[in-house]
Amino acid sequence: MAESDLYNGPLDPRTVVGFHHVELSYGGTKALDDVSFRVTNGEFVCITGPSGAGKSSILRLITMDAFPTAGQVIVRGMISTRMNRGSIPRLRREIGFVFQDFRLLEDRDVYENVAFAQLVVGIPGAEIKRNVMRVLTQVGLWQKRRQMPRTLSGGEQQRVAIARGVVNSPKILLADEPTGNLDPAVAQEIVDLLFEINDGGTCVVFSTHDHDIVRSFGRRVLLLEHGRLVSDEERRLGDRRKSRLTDGMYRPREEIEREARARETAAARQLEGE
Amino acid sequence: MFKPTQTAYILKESLAGFHRRKLTTGVTILIMGSALLVLSLFSIVTINIGALLDHARTGIDVRVFLDDAMDDVAASELHRHLSALPGVRQVAYVSKEQALVEFRRELGEETELLDAMEENPLPASFHVVLTEKAVDADRQREIADDMRRWPGVADVAFSEEWARLLDHWRSVFTTATLIIGLVVFIAAVFVISNTVKLTVAASARAVEIMKQVGATNAFIRTPFLVEGLLEGLCGGLFAMAVLIAAHAVLRPSIAGLIFFTPAQIAGFVVFCLGLGLLGSWAALHKYLRL
Structure with missing residues (x-):
């Protein structure tokens, strides 16, 4: 690829993730081929496509766990072709990550699993307690904070993993097939939780090959096939929250928020009591 | 950090x-x-x-045995020469008489053998003590060769074997x-x-x-x-x-x-x-x- 193909212009400050003619090969096989797209502040993007289409590769490139063999990846102003590898940890502090298989630390309880993410980046102890309480309350697991991961259901384990993913207040939350190991009802709950996190201003990018989720997904969908981006459409299926209200399966947002506030207050009281 | x-x-x-x-x-x-x-x-x-x-090495020494014919002037000249050699720490003169006394002491009870002799058979010698740096075998041989060339020197005995060991x-x-x-x-x-x-x-x-x-x-x-x-x-x-x-x-x-x-x-x-x-x-x- 010629030098002129690389993006050298000014960076749009609203761009959180930018892919510019990205190619990624593993020993001759192209995992991604000429992929270009841009994700802006606060967006909620779903990456879909069959297995092996390159969904995970895109997420790995965003965390700079892999580097493009051609083209450029730009994440939060860091450009893959011009960056110092030493600044990768700083970049990752702005990115939360959720895995398909949860990857909780089995020898630590729920609280410790979430606190771990704060501990290792050097957040002071008092602040850790406050932040862990906030996110565990948000995912509805503050009550189960002393339980070990294996005593929780799959959905609950994934909620813990999400809490861990957002506890460092990342600008971007990446989720690689977060619903892949869960049954459909639980999967929808997890997606709703991601919506809620996105409402807080965090940009969310998640991959899935679950057709039900994609069909009902009222936001931007990137479709990958054989490493190529074959469609990038902004879907307007109406405001999902309103439809939730009408079909009776979901409660009004104000109610959810009120409950969340109540849970937080209760948790805070309990924390003070400890 | x-x-x-x-x-x-x-x-x-x-x-x-x-x-x-x-x-x-x-x-x-x-x-x-x-x-x-x-x-x-x-x-x-x-x-x-x-x-x-x-x-043990500080005890390694070289014995320079002298001809009975050597006179005092030659002996003291040799003494000066030996003292000036590099690697030599100390030179002591052992006269025929002293040698005999030492030998008697070493023999202990079996002194009748010596008493039977009419003449003192032991030569006078120089007892040369080397510095620690010069105790390696090669240096000892050099010193011994140098001494052997000196007139009036009958023999040189040194502990080469011991040093080698x-x-x-x-x-x-x-x-x-x-x-x-x-x-x-x-x-x-x-x-x-x-x-x-x-x-x-x-x-x-x-x-x-x-x-x-x-x-x-x-x-x-x-x-x-x-x-x-x-x-x-x-x-x-x-x-x-x-x-x-x-x-x-x-x-x-x-x-x-x-x-x-x-x-x-x-x-x-x-x-x-x-x-x-x-x-x-x-x-x-x-x-x-x-």
């Missing part, structure tokens, strides 16, 4: 191998400690033999210590890297999470390095404890036994720390992908 919460985490995790894999860690320390014990024993023996040799043993023990040192070095690094490898494997998921949330590589590596360091330290302290106890027991029965100086003990401990660090570094280098 690290924040307080991070430091607390590192300290706790550094001890993870000690309380989660007590047997493995214990065996590692024992193996390493034993290897270090063998090494330090050999060092002690080498140090003691060295001291013994140095002591001393040199031989010293080099044997120095070589043995170096070889054992090398073996112990490799063994210690190997056992430590093996236990740290277990810790790395057991921490694979935690390492992955740390990478993902943006912990620095230095932070991720430090607990493993500290674990190796601590294992090295424990192995070294074990060896030193056994050695110090053995020394306390043996000292009364072995006169002049030389032990490590405090500086050498400190050096030994630093050496053990180095082994530990190198072992865990090797494990990280091979098994920790950051």
Whole structure:
């Protein structure tokens, strides 16, 4: 690829993730081929496509766990072709990550699993307690904070993993097939939780090959096939929250928020009591 | 460099191998400690033999036997010449009479033999003591050759064989210590890297999470390095404890036994720390992908 193909212009400050003619090969096989797209502040993007289409590769490139063999990846102003590898940890502090298989630390309880993410980046102890309480309350697991991961259901384990993913207040939350190991009802709950996190201003990018989720997904969908981006459409299926209200399966947002506030207050009281 | 919460985490995790894999860690320390014990024993023996040799060498001397015909003027000239030779510390004149007295003393009771002689058969001689630097065999031969050329010198006797033997043993023990040192070095690094490898494997998921949330590589590596360091330290302290106890027991029965100086003990401990660090570094280098 010629030098002129690389993006050298000014960076749009609203761009959180930018892919510019990205190619990624593993020993001759192209995992991604000429992929270009841009994700802006606060967006909620779903990456879909069959297995092996390159969904995970895109997420790995965003965390700079892999580097493009051609083209450029730009994440939060860091450009893959011009960056110092030493600044990768700083970049990752702005990115939360959720895995398909949860990857909780089995020898630590729920609280410790979430606190771990704060501990290792050097957040002071008092602040850790406050932040862990906030996110565990948000995912509805503050009550189960002393339980070990294996005593929780799959959905609950994934909620813990999400809490861990957002506890460092990342600008971007990446989720690689977060619903892949869960049954459909639980999967929808997890997606709703991601919506809620996105409402807080965090940009969310998640991959899935679950057709039900994609069909009902009222936001931007990137479709990958054989490493190529074959469609990038902004879907307007109406405001999902309103439809939730009408079909009776979901409660009004104000109610959810009120409950969340109540849970937080209760948790805070309990924390003070400890 | 690290924040307080991070430091607390590192300290706790550094001890993870000690309380989660007590047997493995214990065996590692024992193996390493034993290897270090063998090494330090050999060092002690080498140090003691060295001291013994140095002591013995100060007694190495050369005897220059004189013709009976040599007069006093020639003798004192030879005395001056010998004293001026490089490598010579001291020259003493032993007259025929003194030689006979010495010989009598050495023979002890069997002096009738000498009494039967009409004439003193012993020659006068110079007793030449060499400096420590000149005690090696080659230098002795040079000195002896030089003396033989001198008129009036009947013969030169020197302890070449003895010196050769001393040199031989010293080099044997120095070589043995170096070889054992090398073996112990490799063994210690190997056992430590093996236990740290277990810790790395057991921490694979935690390492992955740390990478993902943006912990620095230095932070991720430090607990493993500290674990190796601590294992090295424990192995070294074990060896030193056994050695110090053995020394306390043996000292009364072995006169002049030389032990490590405090500086050498400190050096030994630093050496053990180095082994530990190198072992865990090797494990990280091979098994920790950051």
